[in-house]
Amino acid sequence: MRDGSGARLGVVGGLGGGGHREIAADGLSIIQSGSVSVMYSHQSTLREGMDLMTTHPSLAGNVVLVTGAGNGIGRAIAQRFASVGAIVAVNDVDRSNADSTVAAIAEAGGTAMAVTADVSNAASVASMIESVLAAHDRIDVLVNNAGLVEPMLHFFEADEAWWRRIVDVNLTGHFLVSHPTARIMARQGGGCIINMSSGGATRAHRAFTAYDATKGGIEALTRAMALDLGPYNIRVNALMPGSIDTSGLAVEQRELRGENVPLGRIGEPFDMTGAALFLASDDASYITGDVIKVDGGMLAQQRSATVDIKPPSDFPAIADL
Numbered sequence: 001m002r003d004g005s006g007a008r009l010g011v012v013g014g015l016g017g018g019g020h021r022e023i024a025a026d027g028l029s030i031i032q033s034g035s036v037s038v039m040y041s042h043q044s045t046l047r048e049g050m051d052l053m054t055t056h057p058s059l060a061g062n063v064v065l066v067t068g069a070g071n072g073i074g075r076a077i078a079q080r081f082a083s084v085g086a087i088v089a090v091n092d093v094d095r096s097n098a099d100s101t102v103a104a105i106a107e108a109g110g111t112a113m114a115v116t117a118d119v120s121n122a123a124s125v126a127s128m129i130e131s132v133l134a135a136h137d138r139i140d141v142l143v144n145n146a147g148l149v150e151p152m153l154h155f156f157e158a159d160e161a162w163w164r165r166i167v168d169v170n171l172t173g174h175f176l177v178s179h180p181t182a183r184i185m186a187r188q189g190g191g192c193i194i195n196m197s198s199g200g201a202t203r204a205h206r207a208f209t210a211y212d213a214t215k216g217g218i219e220a221l222t223r224a225m226a227l228d229l230g231p232y233n234i235r236v237n238a239l240m241p242g243s244i245d246t247s248g249l250a251v252e253q254r255e256l257r258g259e260n261v262p263l264g265r266i267g268e269p270f271d272m273t274g275a276a277l278f279l280a281s282d283d284a285s286y287i288t289g290d291v292i293k294v295d296g297g298m299l300a301q302q303r304s305a306t307v308d309i310k311p312p313s314d315f316p317a318i319a320d321l
């Protein structure tokens with residue numbers, strides 16, 4: 001059986017005992033929760049170097065600008081757009097990161113260009129937009145992905161410079177890139193903007209005051225932009241990633257984080273890409289001002305599985321249903 005997120009579920013057998021998890025040699029993580037044993041496939045990591053698979057009818061040939069696409073979620077989204085025939089402008093503040101994403105896309109048969117810029121700097125953004133227009137003459141989709149998490153500081157350790165840097169990159173960066181891009185889209189007859197929120201917009205992380213405030217701001221910005229830009233046929237939505245492993249966590253950390261997720265595993269960058277494609281496509285032509293959660297169910301839960309009143313280890317075995 002395959003669920004919507006791409007994780008493969010299969011009952012291994014009626015196994016007693018408390019919650020226990022193993023990673024098998026084939027990359028499957030076998031979770032034995034009391035009498036239920038579930039296999040989660042981490043197949044999404046296997047798609048890192050995905051080949052050009054098929055073209056998407058409403059995205060092939062589109063020019064897509066993805067910010068912060070030199071690593072993690074942005075890189076996966078850039079690769080996925082390229083895999084369906086879009087032309088991708090790969091932005092990052094770090095040139096070598098951007099170049100490495102472009103090389104991966106080219107190797108898979110896609111089309112991409114690197115555009116280095118700091119999204120928090122208006123002049124830098126202007127020259128990035130100029131380069132994209134000089135090469136492709138249009139921008140159909142903008143994915144405002146660039147964001148800073150670090151450094152994490154307790155409220156009492158924080159200072160004004162920390163606050164301003166995180167707000168500048170995460171929130172002001174969304175505005176600075178969207179502003180000229182939306183004007184181009186309006187002149188073209190329309191476009192699509194995807195902003196990058198976080199669970200922190202709704203429920204806080206410890207030591208993330210500036211980050212969480214920017215993510216709340218991004219969700220409000222998304223709704224406000226959707227209203228102002230709707231008449232120009234520009235749709236504006238946001239994605240809300242859950243816990244996505246973009247830094248290569250150790251196996252133990254992945255497992256620990258996964259236990260807090262209703263789908264039983266931490267997310268991979270590839271998990272974010274389907275929703276991005278959907279929002280940019282004609283299939284989402286009547287969706288704007290919305291936030292799509294891609295979090296394995298994290299925000300849907302009140303307590304984590306490990307401390308809930310009836311934990312998954314007490315769930316009925318499928319064999320008994």
Ligand SMILES: NC(=O)c1ccc[n+]([C@@H]2O[C@H](COP(=O)([O-])OP(=O)(O)OC[C@H]3O[C@@H](n4cnc5c(N)ncnc54)[C@H](O)[C@@H]3O)[C@@H](O)[C@H]2O)c1
Nearest residue numbers: 068070071072073092093118119146147198241243244246
């Ligand atoms: N990873 C998660 O679990 C998670 C969860 C919720 C939200 N998000 C959001 O998703 C987005 C991507 O996260 P990630 O984990 O892939 O991040 P990452 O740190 O792995 O990658 C971010 C990329 O952005 C680039 N960047 C940083 N500052 C920039 C700037 N000023 N201008 C241009 N590029 C810049 C970095 O060089 C890096 O390549 C962020 O907005 C983040 O807040 C991530």
